[in-house]
Amino acid sequence: MTEVNDRPATTAKAGLEFAGHELSRASLDSCVKCTICETQCPVSAVTPLFTGPKFIGPQAERFRNGESVDHSLDYCSSCGTCTLVCPQGVQVAELNSQARAVMKADHMPIRDRLVSQTTLMGKLMTPVAPLARWALGNKPIRTLMEAAVKVHRDAPMPPAQSQTFQSWFASRPRPATVPTRGTLVFFHGCAGGYFEVETSKKTVEVLEHLGYEVLVPRQGCCGLAQQSNGLFDEATASVLKLCDDLRSSGKDLTIISSSGSCTGMLKHEAHEIMGVSDDRLADVGTRIRDTMEFLLDLHDAGELPTDFAPMPMTVPYHAPCQLKSQGIGKPALEVLRLIPELTVVDSEKVCCGIAGTYGLKKEKYEIAQAVGRPLFEMVKATNPDLALCDTETCRWQIEQSSGVKTVHPIWMIHAAYGLG
Amino acid sequence: MRKLAVDVVVIGGGSTGAGVVRDVAMRGYSTVLVERADLGQGTTGRFHGLLHSGGRYVVSDPLSATECAQENAILSRIQAGAIETTGGYFVCCPGDDPAFADKFLAGAAATGVPAREVSVGEALRNEPRLNPGITRAIEVQDGTVDGWQLVWGAANSARHYGAEILTYHAVTKIDTADGAVTAVHCTDLKRGEDVVIETGFVLNCGGPWAGQIAAMAGAHPVDVVPGRGIMIAMNHRLVNRVVNRCIYPADGDILVPVHTVSIIGTTDVKVDDPDHLAIEPDEVQQMLDAGEVLIPGFRNSRALHAWAGARPLIKDNRVAAADTRHMSRGMAVIDHTERDGLDGMLTIGGGKLTTYRLMAEHIVDAMCDKLGEKRACRTAEEDMPPSGAGKNYVVTHRLEEREHDRFTEQIICECELMSRKMLTDALAAQPNGSFDDLRRQLRLGMGPCQGGFCSMRATGIALETGHIDIERATALLRLFLKNRWLGLWPILYGDQVRQTALDNWIFAGTLDVEHLPPPDPSVRPEPEIEKKTPVAAVMEAGVRS
Numbered sequence: 008m009t010e011v012n013d014r015p016a017t018t019a020k021a022g023l024e025f026a027g028h029e030l031s032r033a034s035l036d037s038c039v040k041c042t043i044c045e046t047q048c049p050v051s052a053v054t055p056l057f058t059g060p061k062f063i064g065p066q067a068e069r070f071r072n073g074e075s076v077d078h079s080l081d082y083c084s085s086c087g088t089c090t091l092v093c094p095q096g097v098q099v100a101e102l103n104s105q106a107r108a109v110m111k112a113d114h115m116p117i118r119d120r121l122v123s124q125t126t127l128m129g130k131l132m133t134p135v136a137p138l139a140r141w142a143l144g145n146k147p148i149r150t151l152m153e154a155a156v157k158v159h160r161d162a163p164m165p166p167a168q169s170q171t172f173q174s175w176f177a178s179r180p181r182p183a184t185v186p187t188r189g190t191l192v193f194f195h196g197c198a199g200g201y202f203e204v205e206t207s208k209k210t211v212e213v214l215e216h217l218g219y220e221v222l223v224p225r226q227g228c229c230g231l232a233q234q235s236n237g238l239f240d241e242a243t244a245s246v247l248k249l250c251d252d253l254r255s256s257g258k259d260l261t262i263i264s265s266s267g268s269c270t271g272m273l274k275h276e277a278h279e280i281m282g283v284s285d286d287r288l289a290d291v292g293t294r295i296r297d298t299m300e301f302l303l304d305l306h307d308a309g310e311l312p313t314d315f316a317p318m319p320m321t322v323p324y325h326a327p328c329q330l331k332s333q334g335i336g337k338p339a340l341e342v343l344r345l346i347p348e349l350t351v352v353d354s355e356k357v358c359c360g361i362a363g364t365y366g367l368k369k370e371k372y373e374i375a376q377a378v379g380r381p382l383f384e385m386v387k388a389t390n391p392d393l394a395l396c397d398t399e400t401c402r403w404q405i406e407q408s409s410g411v412k413t414v415h416p417i418w419m420i421h422a423a424y425g426l427g
Numbered sequence: 428m429r430k431l432a433v434d435v436v437v438i439g440g441g442s443t444g445a446g447v448v449r450d451v452a453m454r455g456y457s458t459v460l461v462e463r464a465d466l467g468q469g470t471t472g473r474f475h476g477l478l479h480s481g482g483r484y485v486v487s488d489p490l491s492a493t494e495c496a497q498e499n500a501i502l503s504r505i506q507a508g509a510i511e512t513t514g515g516y517f518v519c520c521p522g523d524d525p526a527f528a529d530k531f532l533a534g535a536a537a538t539g540v541p542a543r544e545v546s547v548g549e550a551l552r553n554e555p556r557l558n559p560g561i562t563r564a565i566e567v568q569d570g571t572v573d574g575w576q577l578v579w580g581a582a583n584s585a586r587h588y589g590a591e592i593l594t595y596h597a598v599t600k601i602d603t604a605d606g607a608v609t610a611v612h613c614t615d616l617k618r619g620e621d622v623v624i625e626t627g628f629v630l631n632c633g634g635p636w637a638g639q640i641a642a643m644a645g646a647h648p649v650d651v652v653p654g655r656g657i658m659i660a661m662n663h664r665l666v667n668r669v670v671n672r673c674i675y676p677a678d679g680d681i682l683v684p685v686h687t688v689s690i691i692g693t694t695d696v697k698v699d700d701p702d703h704l705a706i707e708p709d710e711v712q713q714m715l716d717a718g719e720v721l722i723p724g725f726r727n728s729r730a731l732h733a734w735a736g737a738r739p740l741i742k743d744n745r746v747a748a749a750d751t752r753h754m755s756r757g758m759a760v761i762d763h764t765e766r767d768g769l770d771g772m773l774t775i776g777g778g779k780l781t782t783y784r785l786m787a788e789h790i791v792d793a794m795c796d797k798l799g800e801k802r803a804c805r806t807a808e809e810d811m812p813p814s815g816a817g818k819n820y821v822v823t824h825r826l827e828e829r830e831h832d833r834f835t836e837q838i839i840c841e842c843e844l845m846s847r848k849m850l851t852d853a854l855a856a857q858p859n860g861s862f863d864d865l866r867r868q869l870r871l872g873m874g875p876c877q878g879g880f881c882s883m884r885a886t887g888i889a890l891e892t893g894h895i896d897i898e899r900a901t902a903l904l905r906l907f908l909k910n911r912w913l914g915l916w917p918i919l920y921g922d923q924v925r926q927t928a929l930d931n932w933i934f935a936g937t938l939d940v941e942h943l944p945p946p947d948p949s950v951r952p953e954p955e956i957e958k959k960t961p962v963a964a965v966m967e968a969g970v971r972s
């Protein structure tokens with residue numbers, strides 16, 4: 008009678024069925040109602056529209072059985088602060104993301120489908136970069152966009168570039184130095200491939216400067232934006248495809264990324280939020296390192312050259328939520344402190360508000376701005392010309408809302424090594 | 428002293444008594460129900476929460492199976508708000524004889540219990556935490572039921588037909604004259620007043636206390652054998668359907684999702700006194716082991732509360748064969764005329780909550796026979812407003828309600844999503860209520876924190892809104908905490924220890940609840956069944972010394 012073959016398999020489809028089950032749901036047993044998550048939640052601090060992480064997480068989850076009745080949970084920005092601060096180990100943010108996936112399974116707004124298509128956006132915008140830049144900066148067009156797909160007219164949009172990272176990497180002159188330290192795989196992510204091309208270039212140049220050979224396999228999207236918009240099927244397919252891409256460069260190689268949020272997706276979110284249990288993901292997830300984490304590891308091992316040129320200036324640094332959720336501390340702060348005469352000031356703010364695609368949405372734009380306001384003020388007061396932050400959408404948000412140019416910390420390392 | 432006069436007095440406000448008083452009233456008799464505590468505070472509030480599909484009895488007790496199947500369908504319709512039609516599975520676990528499932532299916536077909544074998548894959552997809560080693564799965568129409576909602580529904584319907592419901596009234600004596608019942612004496616426990624009810628008929632629905640009540644009328648001892656069973660509520664719904672082991676009925680073979688929790692049970696141990704039900708450590712372990720068979724990892728999930736109830740089984744060799752007309756298996760109506768030479772009294776025992784309406788029909792039919800009257804039973808036809816007709820309960824209800832009033836309502840009990848308005852409405856409706864009375868209606872303190880946060884909030888609100896004074900506030904809070912603790916001691920392991928430690932710091936530390944002034948003497952502990960474990964007794968002694 009046993010029918011082994013129709014047992015549930017962990018496929019893209021099972022991603023949604025997983026929602027509300029197993030790991031995260033079991034962790035709600037550890038909630039003692041201490042309310043620490045509520046005190047740290049950046050969204051509940053600024054709006055009554057959101058009922059708060061404890062409410063929509065461990066509490067509401069006990070009342071869920073398939074059907075979705077609490078649509079206000081969509082005000083959760085998925086920043087993950089609640090999980091990070093929970094002293095009992097409750098996966099609050101994961102529970103919320105899963106509940107959102109169940110909710111969106113039926114009625115997903117077209118906007119949430121569009122903004123989560125990061126590769127598509129990049130591909131569409133690159134050939135027409137000047138036009139895209141103009142259109143995204145153009146008020147009447149943005150107003151139309153807001154009306155049509157409910158992306159707020161003032162929300163930050165990715166800066167379109169004339170050349171993708173891949174085409175730069177393929178067409179540049181071969182590096183003159185011979186690699187002495189072995190081989191690394193570089194994962195640039197969608198933003199790093201299409202919009203934040205400079206950050207990707209500088210990362211590769213720093214790694215090559217340190218003596219590594221850097222391989223860049225053809226690679227797709229990690230699916231994070233789809234995941235945070237509750238599209239688990241699509242996200243699962245994307246992340247597994249990406250794992251195949253990254254594994255194609257060779258076994259056991261360390262993978263480096265300057266996309267903090269995509270790294271988090273590979274390290275833990277795909278597994279913990281969507282329940283993807285796949286050897287390929289486990290393999291990539293344990294081999295991947297955030298760029299600054301990797302540099303700090305080198306330093307701790309006494310292998311990072313510290314012949315940095317002095318940079319006499321003071322810059323604000325903001326550690327993004329998705330970096331903090333990786334449990335690696337704030338490696339950029341420590342590495343940047345090796346640069347002589349550079350003063351880096353930690354923002355010590357919870358969140359910039361954008362949380363991936365959250366702050367783009369018309370109904371959430373004001374909330375995201377309110378969340379980020381203390382940070383924007385801090386940034387402006389610390390240095391009106393330059394700020395540092397590890398993840399792309401957070402940089403766009405800080406830059407757009409504070410008017411301060413915001414770059415990845417690798418830019419400082421790149422400059423301090425005298426690489427241009 | 429107060430005096431009343433009615434055609435029929437119903438003693439006991441459990442499911443049986445509530446069903447009986449409704450039936451009596453619907454047949455046009457004037458009637459009063461007397462209950463020594465709150466409604467549903469005996470066995471009915473300490474049961475497993477299962478609305479049987481009949482599946483459990485298809486092999487062992489075919490008649491009960493058919494009755495359950497029929498009553499399940501009726502109750503799901505007429506008391507929709509009290510019942511969640513979860514559906515259920517009977518599963519063969521590793522080591523269970525898979526051939527029993529064939530007997531089961533044959534039995535189900537013969538008894539009219541809807542049952543259908545489904546693939547193991549389907550069962551595991553629907554209930555992903557189920558033991559992946561199950562070899563067969565049969566789908567049945569088990570449901571889950573809130574015993575209190577069920578009883579109140581019946582009581583309200585009875586009131587609608589003119590019945591009076593007297594809670595916190597303990598029967599102390601039954602007068603007889605010339606071999607017939609003449610009056611029932613009781614004490615109004617809240618007012619400390621005696622009440623005498625003149626009547627020609629008593630229906631004894633005392634459950635496990637039925638023997639004590641029969642004795643008050645001078646009847647020969649009715650041999651009630653209370654069968655104690657323990658149950659443990661786990662923090663959340665590990666399953667969304669009732670899951671039974673597909674074996675001959677045994678201990679710990681059912682996991683029932685009721686409201687936000689899932690309840691594992693139960694045991695069956697003969698005890699002498701239904702007022703003192705211990706929760707033995709070995710039975711707790713037995714339940715956790717049983718849970719582990721159904722749901723691997725069960726022991727790692729959080730237990731919230733344990734309790735025990737006593738099955739009101741009547742073993743009576745005085746029952747004449749002629750009486751079996753009114754007996755179906757598992758339930759017994761005792762006619763005291765022939766047995767004790769006493770007219771005007773019937774005692775009912777046994778049965779199940781699922782068949783409470785049918786039990787009532789039987790005993791009221793028997794009464795009509797004795798009175799020589801023909802009055803038809805209509806209880807199966809009529810919905811019980813307000814929670815009766817309409818949609819069945821589903822677990823998402825409260826979350827949906829809070830979604831709608833989230834901008835205007837404070838949440839007082841966070842675990843069970845009880846709003847401030849729910850609390851103040853209930854306080855206004857019963858100014859003399861204890862917090863346990865409120866708990867049974869609102870689920871106050873029944874979630875993971877077990878009153879740790881909500882009980883002090885509820886106390887504060889009751890005080891602030893003038894429903895109670897400060898002395899009563901202290902007493903009510905302490906009593907509530909004490910009662911919660913009774914169900915916590917037996918399961919203090921794992922995650923619940925952290926919660927109770929935190930709760931204890933709050934109450935014993937920050938609020939120093941143990942050194943508040945002595946309680947208001949008007950707050951007497953209710954005749955709450957004590958569920959004290961040896962450990963609890965020791966710990967309490969330790970606290971006091």
Ligand SMILES: Cc1cc2nc3c(=O)[nH]c(=O)nc-3n(C[C@H](O)[C@H](O)[C@H](O)COP(=O)(O)OP(=O)(O)OC[C@H]3O[C@@H](n4cnc5c(N)ncnc54)[C@H](O)[C@@H]3O)c2cc1C
Pocket residue numbers: 438439440441442443444461462463464466467468469470471472473474475476477478479596597598599632633634635636640654655656657693694735736737738739777778779780781782
């Ligand atoms: C462990 C266990 C699990 C069970 N699980 C299920 C289940 O899942 N599904 C199901 O269908 N059935 C179940 N049952 C059976 C079901 O709970 C009982 O059959 C049913 O609740 C009995 O109701 P009752 O009204 O006859 O008794 P009770 O509910 O015990 O009512 C008797 C009432 O009489 C009152 N009383 C006593 N003395 C006096 C007095 N002197 N004056 C006034 N009032 C008095 C008591 O306070 C009490 O409220 C279970 C039983 C047990 C023990």
